[in-house]
Each structure stands twice: as structure tokens, then as C-alpha cells.
């Protein structure tokens with residue numbers, strides 16, 4: 711799959727999103743549609759993005775009982791997106807059912823979307839995880855544990871910080887995807903993220919994809935910000 715930085719289209723509606731995308735003219739981008747935009751605009755916006763030739767990560771982070779996730783994935787499989795996700799905390803069975811739903815729901819002429827699992831959100835710190843989730847371990851231990859569960863369930867990869875990417879490769883295999891949000895250029899505001907890295911460090915540490923939102927979308931010149939991220943990511 712194309713390795714361009716994935717731009718998080720965290721906008722309130724399609725007017726904002728289209729205004730943003732228009733700046734890139736005909737460039738085919740890899741974009742992420744999250745809950746905010748999908749809840750507002752639904753599948754018609756996904757179809758529009760597809761008609762423009764963009765690659766799409768539909769980030770709805772499913773986390774429910776196995777049967778509900780199975781039937782929801784069956785529906786999402788028909789949208790023709792390239793990547794979808796679940797929360798690994800939903801458990802092995804839920805992840806297996808998610809994959810089954812996608813496999814059954816993908817039309818014959820389409821490729822099944824990649825299925826990845828969020829391990830520990832990049833906004834979560836070790837202190838918060840221990841205090842709020844009552845996990846009395848290092849944060850990396852929890853991330854690696856979830857990655858192993860996702861791997862065993864047959865998923866294509868995980869969402870993780872680049873700080874854990876190397877250990878995940880060792881615990882799974884080289885082709886298991888490590889998709890990394892929490893990307894910031896040096897000096898950027900980290901906002902609500904905890905485990906942040908630069909595009910160049912993400913590459914060096916072994917991430918396969920990076921997800922970048924506010925550092926691009928809220929930049930004074932988003933095109934320039936995107937080019938800087940892409941340059942750093944591709945050069946390393």
C-alpha cells in the first residue's frame with residue numbers, strides 16, 4: 711500500500727474537508743476519516759473521496775461484543791476503503807470476528823481493507839494507564855501484548871507509537887503493519903498526545919505508516935506543512 715503520510719481529516723464537515731483538500735489539486739493523498747467527519751457526512755463523503763482517487767483509512771475504532779463488530783465490519787467492507795480499525799481491548803474473539811466480517815463483506819471485485827487494532831492510544835501515558843486501567847506493567851508490555859493478540863487473531867497490523875514499533879516487529883513479523891499517530895515536527899504543540907515522535911524518528915524506529923493531523927491541518931500553510939512531513943518521512 712502507498713506509504714505517503716496519512717492526513718487525519720479531523721474537520722467538522724465536508725465543506726471544511728473539501729476546502730482543505732482543494733489546496734492539493736489533483737494529488738492523490740492517503741487520508742483518514744475519523745468519527746467526527748463520518749458521523750456528520752457518512753458514506754457519501756467516502757464515495758466522493760474514492761471518486762477523487764484518494765486512499766482511505768476509515769478510523770472508527772470499533773469496540774463492542776464480537777457479533778456487533780462482525781456485522782458492522784461486514785457493512786464497512788462494502789465501502790471500498792483501504793484500512794479500518796478496532797480497539798484490541800475488545801479482545802481476541804472480537805478481533806477474529808471483525809476480520810471474518812470484513813472477509814465476508816468484501817465484494818469479489820474489491821480487495822479486503824487492511825484491519826488494524828489500536829493498542830494503547832498515543833494519548834495514553836504509562837502513569838495514566840496504570841492508574842486508570844489498573845495495569846501494573848510498563849506501557850510497552852501492554853502494547854506488545856495487544857499486538858501479539860492482534861497478530862494471532864490474523865489482523866494486518868496495529869496502531870502504536872513508533873516507540874514500540876521495533877519490539878512489535880520482533881514479537882510478530884516484519885510485514886505486520888505499525889501505523890503511528892502522535893507525529894509532531896520538532897517544536898510543534900503536542901496537544902493531547904503523550905507518546906509523540908517526529909516523522910524521521912518514526913521511520914527510523916520502524917513504523918510503516920504515519921498519521922498526521924493538526925500539524926498539517928491547523929498549520930498556517932497546510933501544503934507546506936504536508937511537504938515538510940512527507941520529505942522527512944521519505945528521506946529517512
Ligand SMILES: O=C(O)c1cc(=O)[nH]c(=O)n1[C@@H]1O[C@H](COP(=O)(O)O)[C@@H](O)[C@H]1O
Pocket residue numbers: 718720744769771795828830831832833869870891892893901903921922923924925
Ligand atoms: O486510530 C487512530 O488513528 C489514532 C490512534 C491513536 O492511538 N492515536 C491517535 O491520535 N489516533 C488518531 O490520529 C489522529 C492524530 O491527530 P493529531 O494529534 O492532530 O496529529 C487523530 O485523528 C486520532 O484520532
